[in-house]
Amino acid sequence: MKLNLPPSGPKISTDELYENEEKKEHGVEAPNANIDTYVSTLSGADAVRKIPINLIEDSPYQPRLTYDPIGLDALGESLNASGQVEAITVRKKGDKYELLGGHRRTRAARNIGWGEIEARIVDCDDNQAEKIALLQNEARVDLSEYERAKVYQRAQERGFANTQTEIAKMFGCHQSTVSNCLKLLTLPQEIRIRLEDKPSLFGSKTAKVMLELLNEHPSELPLILEFIGRLENDAEASSLKQWFLGKIASRARRKKDKAIVTGKSGKTLFSTTVANGKIQITLGAGISVDEDTVQRWILAALRERVDQIEAS
Numbered sequence: 597m598k599l600n601l602p603p604s605g606p607k608i609s610t611d612e613l614y615e616n617e618e619k620k621e622h623g624v625e626a627p628n629a630n631i632d633t634y635v636s637t638l639s640g641a642d643a644v645r646k647i648p649i650n651l652i653e654d655s656p657y658q659p660r661l662t663y664d665p666i667g668l669d670a671l672g673e674s675l676n677a678s679g680q681v682e683a684i685t686v687r688k689k690g691d692k693y694e695l696l697g698g699h700r701r702t703r704a705a706r707n708i709g710w711g712e713i714e715a716r717i718v719d720c721d722d723n724q725a726e727k728i729a730l731l732q733n734e735a736r737v738d739l740s741e742y743e744r745a746k747v748y749q750r751a752q753e754r755g756f757a758n759t760q761t762e763i764a765k766m767f768g769c770h771q772s773t774v775s776n777c778l779k780l781l782t783l784p785q786e787i788r789i790r791l792e793d794k795p796s797l798f799g800s801k802t803a804k805v806m807l808e809l810l811n812e813h814p815s816e817l818p819l820i821l822e823f824i825g826r827l828e829n830d831a832e833a834s835s836l837k838q839w840f841l842g843k844i845a846s847r848a849r850r851k852k853d854k855a856i857v858t859g860k861s862g863k864t865l866f867s868t869t870v871a872n873g874k875i876q877i878t879l880g881a882g883i884s885v886d887e888d889t890v891q892r893w894i895l896a897a898l899r900e901r902v903d904q905i906e907a908s
Contacts, residue, residue: 644683646712649705651692652684657729658699659747660739662795667738671704680705683714685732687725693717696725697732727756734767740795745777776800779807784817790824797824802833809840819843866890 684698693715695702705713720728733739734747748763757763760778764771780791780803787806791797806820813819823836831839857866864880877894879885 644714644716647686647693647715647717649702649710649713652686652695652702652713652715653689653692654699655695655725655729657726657750658695658733659730659743659750660699660733663700663703664738668700668704668707671700672708675701675704675710676708680714683716685718685728686715687718687720694725696728699733700738723754726750726754730756731767741777741799742780742791742795744773745780748774748778749781776804779803782807784810786817786821787824790821794828797827798833802836805836809837813844816840816844 684701685696686693730747730751734744751757751763757766760771760774763774777800779800783803819840823839827833855868856864859865865883867878869876
């Protein structure tokens with residue numbers, strides 16, 4: 597008999613699991629036990645009070661690249677219907693507040709005209725503020741895998757965690773999740789630029805296929821970029837490999853159907869390409885023969901061949 601190892605990561609009760617699923621349905625981020633543990637160590641973490649929304653500014657550390665307006669509308673409706681389930685997290689910055697966790701809730705509250713919002717005001721330095729922002733934002737239910745990858749990378753760069761295992765422990769997820777997300781950051785820069793504009797365009801599964809295809813066909817980055825353009829027009833990401841290999845095969849067939857006529861010196865005089873039932877003839881570089889003359893040659897050659905067929 598072989599016994600499995602017990603599950604690792606933050607403990608969570610069945611009731612909390614159901615509560616998290618209910619929160620996801622209403623657009624509210626599920627809690628990460630590591631966030632509460634860390635925030636609870638800071639001064640002021642237990643105090644929640646209402647603060648003016650117009651005094652709240654975004655955190656420079658939060659990793660979100662885009663906000664889905666439809667999702668914000670849905671969250672606003674939930675706030676109107678059920679009230680604020682969870683307080684946002686801020687720190688005092690002069691006469692204003694810096695938002696550390698709850699960017700979507702704050703935006704949704706602004707959109708529905710709230711003047712105040714419940715907030716937990718913590719006392720922390722820049723290093724602690726950055727860690728809170730990373731922990732809070734990674735727990736969002738709609739953060740893309742690319743945005744999560746940047747969170748994990750930032751945590752490692754700042755020394756909050758050194759290995760993928762430590763990163764997973766910090767954010768309460770599996771090491772495989774960290775590894776898969778980080779694959780997105782190994783894509784060529786030309787692809788990552790597209791993800792900066794649209795971070796939800798595709799995820800780690802598609803990135804893995806892209807990396808495999810580029811490993812086998814290193815000169816075909818333009819073809820991958822062409823497919824990304826198709827994704828922006830609602831193509832299915834799962835069709836990447838079939839589409840890509842189909843393009844490669846089609847190109848090979850076209851190349852095979854190309855013939856070249858050379859002179860005694862080896863210089864190309866004409867080349868022909870067969871595609872879709874049509875034959876295209878191209879004059880070689882520097883060949884000064886007019887098109888009408890070439891056409892007469894072709895017709896004469898075809899007539900000679902027809903005569904041979906009829907004679908036989």
